[in-house]
Amino acid sequence: DAKTTQPNSMESNEEEPVHLPCNHSTISGTDYIHWYRQLPSQGPEYVIHGLTSNVNNRMASLAIAEDRKSSTLILHRATLRDAAVYYCILRDLRANNAGNMLTFGGGTRLMVKP
């Protein structure tokens, strides 16, 4: 399976944009890029996913590099509630046997300062 690399932690100021990077240099053409986050004392929460094009939803934007070897999750205005561990996960379209299995790495712990 293609692996992802994320910084262990990042800091941001409240109401400023946050760019969370993820490297996936061995990504295959059929890997979807998913982001989940886990707030303190809660289960993980789906944030966004994409394949090739940049994606936007109400929570965040996902910017995918042209060669797909990296991606960036963008929170446009960080709030204190966005303090969480953010996980970048690859899911292979071809891996039917993998079903819904998510392989979590260490993620990035985002701290938001007021």
Add this chain to the structure above:
Amino acid sequence: KAGVTQTPRYLIKTRGQQVTLSCSPISGHRSVSWYQQTPGQGLQFLFEYFSETQRNKGNFPGRFSGRQFSNSRSEMNVSTLELGDSALYLCASSRTTGPYYEQYFGPGTRLTVT
């Protein structure tokens, strides 16, 4: 719509005992996955059930088992508990199976083995 519910939320058991955890997925969701989260190993996939069939299994001993009922509710069982089984057990549901679909996690069951 109601989210994923897990019962009980907290549990204390003694080494050697067995335990059953329950997960009710979001209405209409047919896939239920289970994960174990510990400080040392992070989030690890246990197994996934889809339409009452186990689709995939993670690298856990046979003491960990599960099942899914016709209403998509799922249970996982751990027999002969060990101290190392102390963890947060998370359940996630999804409408179906595949890399396009997001998963919705419950709040987890915190199991402490003494």
